[in-house]
Amino acid sequence: MTMTRFPALFLLFPILFTGCKDDDDVPAPIVEVPDSYTFSRGGQSTVAFDGQSTRIAMAEELVAALRDTSRTEAELLAMYRNEGPNGEDVAPFSTEMLNASDKSIRSKVAAGADYFAANVTDAAAIRSTLESHLSRQVTEVFPAWNTLAQAGQAGQIADGTSTRYVNAGGLEYNQAFAKSLIGALMLDQAINNYLSPAVLDGGQNREDQVAGTPEAGQSYTTMEHEWDEAYGYVFGAAPDAASPLATVGEDDRFLNEYLGQVDRDADFAGIAETVFRAFVRGRAAIVAGDFTERDAQTDILQAQLSKVIAVRGTFYLARGADALESPTGPQASFHALSEAYGFVYSLQFTQDPATGAPYFTRQEVLGLLDRLYTDSADGFWGVDAASVRALGEEIASRFGFSFSAAAN
Amino acid sequence: MSRLLYLLPFLLLACTSDEPTTEEKATFDRSAMLAHWADNLIVPAYQNFTAAARALDASVAAYAAAPSATTLTVARGEFETAYLSWQRLSPFMVGPGQELRLREQINVYPTDTARLLGQANDDLTLPSNIDVQGFPALDYYLYGTGDPARFATELSRLTARIVELSAAAEAAWTGGYRDTYVANSGNSATASVDRTVNVWLEWYERNLRAGKVGIPAGIFGSTPLPDRAEAPYHGGLSKTLFLEALDAADDFFSSDPSLAAYLDALEVRRDGELLSSRIRAQFRTARDRAAGLATDFATQVRTDNTAMLQLYDALQANVVLIKVDMLQALGINVDFVDADGD
Numbered sequence: 078m079t080m081t082r083f084p085a086l087f088l089l090f091p092i093l094f095t096g097c098k099d100d101d102d103v104p105a106p107i108v109e110v111p112d113s114y115t116f117s118r119g120g121q122s123t124v125a126f127d128g129q130s131t132r133i134a135m136a137e138e139l140v141a142a143l144r145d146t147s148r149t150e151a152e153l154l155a156m157y158r159n160e161g162p163n164g165e166d167v168a169p170f171s172t173e174m175l176n177a178s179d180k181s182i183r184s185k186v187a188a189g190a191d192y193f194a195a196n197v198t199d200a201a202a203i204r205s206t207l208e209s210h211l212s213r214q215v216t217e218v219f220p221a222w223n224t225l226a227q228a229g230q231a232g233q234i235a236d237g238t239s240t241r242y243v244n245a246g247g248l249e250y251n252q253a254f255a256k257s258l259i260g261a262l263m264l265d266q267a268i269n270n271y272l273s274p275a276v277l278d279g280g281q282n283r284e285d286q287v288a289g290t291p292e293a294g295q296s297y298t299t300m301e302h303e304w305d306e307a308y309g310y311v312f313g314a315a316p317d318a319a320s321p322l323a324t325v326g327e328d329d330r331f332l333n334e335y336l337g338q339v340d341r342d343a344d345f346a347g348i349a350e351t352v353f354r355a356f357v358r359g360r361a362a363i364v365a366g367d368f369t370e371r372d373a374q375t376d377i378l379q380a381q382l383s384k385v386i387a388v389r390g391t392f393y394l395a396r397g398a399d400a401l402e403s404p405t406g407p408q409a410s411f412h413a414l415s416e417a418y419g420f421v422y423s424l425q426f427t428q429d430p431a432t433g434a435p436y437f438t439r440q441e442v443l444g445l446l447d448r449l450y451t452d453s454a455d456g457f458w459g460v461d462a463a464s465v466r467a468l469g470e471e472i473a474s475r476f477g478f479s480f481s482a483a484a485n
Numbered sequence: 486m487s488r489l490l491y492l493l494p495f496l497l498l499a500c501t502s503d504e505p506t507t508e509e510k511a512t513f514d515r516s517a518m519l520a521h522w523a524d525n526l527i528v529p530a531y532q533n534f535t536a537a538a539r540a541l542d543a544s545v546a547a548y549a550a551a552p553s554a555t556t557l558t559v560a561r562g563e564f565e566t567a568y569l570s571w572q573r574l575s576p577f578m579v580g581p582g583q584e585l586r587l588r589e590q591i592n593v594y595p596t597d598t599a600r601l602l603g604q605a606n607d608d609l610t611l612p613s614n615i616d617v618q619g620f621p622a623l624d625y626y627l628y629g630t631g632d633p634a635r636f637a638t639e640l641s642r643l644t645a646r647i648v649e650l651s652a653a654a655e656a657a658w659t660g661g662y663r664d665t666y667v668a669n670s671g672n673s674a675t676a677s678v679d680r681t682v683n684v685w686l687e688w689y690e691r692n693l694r695a696g697k698v699g700i701p702a703g704i705f706g707s708t709p710l711p712d713r714a715e716a717p718y719h720g721g722l723s724k725t726l727f728l729e730a731l732d733a734a735d736d737f738f739s740s741d742p743s744l745a746a747y748l749d750a751l752e753v754r755r756d757g758e759l760l761s762s763r764i765r766a767q768f769r770t771a772r773d774r775a776a777g778l779a780t781d782f783a784t785q786v787r788t789d790n791t792a793m794l795q796l797y798d799a800l801q802a803n804v805v806l807i808k809v810d811m812l813q814a815l816g817i818n819v820d821f822v823d824a825d826g827d
Contacts, residue, residue, distance in 0.1 A: 225611060235612035238589055399820075402675070404584045 106365040110358050113319040114308060116301070118289070123297040124319075126309025129266075131180050133314045133329050135159070136258060138170050139182065140330065143214050143251035144242070146222050150215040157211055158183045183208075186261045189269030190276050191428065192435070199439060203261055210254040217244050226408070229454030234408040241412050246456015249415035255330065256419020260386055260426035263310040263332040268379045268428050271307035272359075274372055287366045300363050304371075308356050311336065311382070325349045332385070339388045344482035352381050376430035383427035383436060387476040388483045390420030394449075394469035395484030398462040407458055414449065414457050414465070421445050424472070436475055445471070513750040516670040518742050519677050522577075523663050526737060530574040531655035537567035538651050542644040549637035560640075561627055565722060567647075568620050572729040574651075575692060576737060579677075579684045580666060581657035587650050588692070589615050595713055596621035598629065601639075609646050618643055620716070629718030672816060679817050682744070686807060687821045689734055694800040697727045701786050702793040709790045711783035723782040728775060735768040744811065753814040755806070760814065764806050771799040 116123045139156040142148045155161060155169040159181035168176035187193050187203035217231050222242065224232035231244045243249050270276055282300045284290075291298055297305070314329040315321035321328065326337015326349075340349035359374030393416040400410035424437040424445075437445070445468055450456055466480070473480040541563040548556040571592060578588050593615045600607070600617050607614045616622075623643055626636040633640065658666075669677040695705070696715070703709040716722040738761075739745045745761035753760040774796045779785040786793050812819060 223608070223611060223613070225608075233612045235586060235589065235615075238593055238615060240612040240615075396822075404580065405586070 106367045108358070108362045108365045108367050108370055110361045112357075114312070114321075114353075114357050114360065115319045116360060116364060118291065118296050121296040123291075123301050124305050125295075125297060125302060126305045126313045126318075128180055129306055129309025129313040131175065131178050132182055132185065132262065133310070133331060134172075135170060135175055135178075135180070135182050136255075136262070136331060137329065138175070139211075140251060140255045140258075143211070143254065146219045148215065148219075150212050153211040153215060154208065157181070157208060182258070182262060185266055186258070187265060187426075189265040189273070189426070191269040191273050191433070192265070192426070193269075207254060207257055207261060210250040210257070213244065214250040214254075218242050218250060228456075228458040234411055235405075236409060236412045239412075241415075243411055243415070244456070245454050246450065246452060247408070247411040247414070247458050248418060248450060248456055249412065252412070252415035253419045253422070256416055257422040259331045259335065259419070260423020264382055264386060264423060265426040267307040267310040267332070268375075268382055269426065271303045271310075272375045272378055274368075274375065277303055277363075277371070277375075278368070283368065286363060298363075301360070304356075304360050304363055307378070308360070311352065311356070322349055322353055325353075332382070335389045336382070336385050339385050342388070342392075342483070342485070344478070344485070345384075345388060348381055348385070352378060355381070379428045379430045383429070384476055384478070386420055386423045386427055387436065387472050388478065390417055390424065391469040391473050391478075391480060391483035393417035393420060394465050394472075395480065398465040398469070401460070401462040401465065407460070411457050414460070417465075418446065418450055421449065421468070421472070437472075513747050514742070515672075515678055515747075516667060518747060519667045519670055519681075521740070521742055522681060522737075523658075523666055525740065527574075527577045527579075528655075528658050528663060530570075530577060531651065531658055534567070534570045534574045535648065535651040535655050537563070537570040538644065538648045541567040542641070542648050545637075545640045545644045548633070549641055552634035552637065557627075557633060560633075564620075564623055564627055565719075565725075568624075568716065568722065568726060569729050571620065572726055573733045575730065576685050576688045576733050577681070578688070579681050580662050581654040583684070585650055585654050585657075587654055588688075590650055591619040591647055592621065592692075593619065594621035594696075594715060595717070596625050598625055601625055602630075609642070618646060620647075624716050624718045627718070628720065674818060674820055678815075679820070682812070682815070682817055683820045685734070685737055686804075686812075686819075689800075689807070690804055693727075693730050693734060694797065694804065697723070697730065697782070698793060698797050698800060701782050702790055702797055703786070704794070704797055709786035709793075711786050714781070714783040714786070717781075717783050720783070721780045724775065724778055724780045724785075727782070728772070731768065731771060731775070735765070738768070738807075739765055744815075748811060748814060751814060753810070755810055760806065760810055764803060764811070767799065767803040767806060771796060771803070774799050 114124065135156065139153065142153060142156060151162075152169055155167040159167065159169070159178065161167050170176050183204060186207060187200040193200040221231040222233070224230065226232035226234050226243050226245075226247070228247075229245050232242070234241050234243055234247070241249055242251070277300050280299070282298070282303075286298050286300045289298070292302065295302070311332050312318050312321040312325075312328070314333060315324055316328070317323065321333075325340060326334055328334070336349050336352060339345045340347070355374040355377040359371050359378070362368070362370035362374065393413045397410040397413035397417055400413060401407050403409055422442060425435050425439040425442040427436045428434070429436050448464060449460065449468055451459070469484070470480045473483055541560070544556070544560040544563040548560040574582075575588055575592065582588070589612075590609070595616070597616045601622055607617055609618050623640065626640050626643075627633050630636060666677050669675075673679065699705065701710055701714040711717070714723050715726050737743060745765065748761045749759060755763055774792070778792055778796065779788065782793065808819065
């Protein structure tokens, strides 16, 4: 008897749930959710995220320059700061558009309101850590470009048919920098700043939104623009930024790339769609003045984008551990471990919507990194596969996915 | 009770896929298969290749000592022989071959001709110099420069390096690794059967299917790339090299006792037919499709790329049979992944 009843009951569940949801929605404003990230006011588009596309483009050039030995330390730092040592104007980029910009990578590193508005101490430490990767690439790795690396000696290592360039401990500074930047710039700005209710509700934002008052000389309100700026850090380099899912993973080498990579793992398939839909729905909620619905979408985005960092960190730890045990280890593991190093560093910029705090605090992250890599001649040369896997297990378990789901 | 019922389909699924492998595995002698691979395929491939590399090295030395049309012809002939011999060894970069990175240092193409002309004294052991050595660099010096005698010293350096690498790996195989390899006959990610099959399959996908056929045919881009063909400066060798590699792939699968016999012992069928027959038939299809192609694949993709694409499809059909059907039946996990490009 129980058996025959069960399926019938299950069939009813979706209907029951839908019913509840509709009831809740009744008193709230009506949110019209478009299929693409397209919003307008008075016939004019209100969507804008030029600043984010610009910073992504600057970061692309800087990361590429880290493998160009003709670059000087001063040039790399000028690209990072978009100014000279004394604050003077510089033109370090290949395009006029980037050189003319008053934006910079550094000014938005560890600058999210939620974590760093009242913690300039950590912000300064993070900025100089990233800067030191750039400097040390030039001072330690460039001079050893045509040297075979060994424990205590910077230089080249083979990774299949690719050549990687590592410091004396086996760390690729270019990977450490690029993957740390995903957390410190793209993720932090998106989920801890522009999607944060603290920022979205700043000043007169709510009143202006409800009244439909745009910024001076613009078609968008401040709140709309802030939401767009978060969107820009994920989809700002897409050729069709209004419908970016077709190219997700191919549009930059930062958050977009790894959202796409995680989406291609069958265990996490659909995450890119979830993220995109939450951006669209949240933006539509802002237009409708439904701030409860907006914050619900922020929660989704914080959890999902944080998970991208954790899954990729775990993935590279798993891959590095396997490579440590292969006949070509330990060198064959250094590329994966260097990527993992950056992703683990980025965990301090995640945000658990349930607590408003990172899934791993900065102190915890520094502890994880100490177990992965010591800044010494030993570095990755001395790490063992079991402890690398243990780090991955720890991250996976904190986020509630399985190590093996991320590892394959 | 009702909860357990939901699990039933999964349990049943697990049973059907596991049963034949676990039950029948004992009836097939994996150690004998490993001994066959080592003694009849891998070690002979090393011995033949090292001998061919030494002959090439000697002929290049003779050419360097007395450059003439005759000594050049001899050196070019030894180049062809050794390059052909390499096709029989390349699938087996397991153990010492992998550790010494033989394939990466012997046959990465296209070669960097600007650097070959410019800075000849590069340290050949550096990972960044894999594209200025091995057969592709020899191909350029011997056939692409108009005056190989100018590069006599470089030719000798390159052939000596090939001998050094091959001899070292061969010595490791005959000096103890062979026994370790055969003894490691279990079924795990690090066991010899799993490793060898993975290495062979990865080679089949990357080096045979993609490197020799797919990439020149432009399968990963939008247009054919004739300059990515193997031995492009020789201009008449790439089909021969491909066919030799295809035979090497087939022999590894079909010679007895190998994977075909293993599958037959487990009575693995697909659509009613023995899986081993399907895979062998697909090797024949590929050979048939290649038969009508130009001796130079660079020429082929320029004149009629469709025929090249059809060859690619034939090779790809076997990837599916091998990677999905065969590996599942043998309980072997794929341990290689596509590089993520950065």
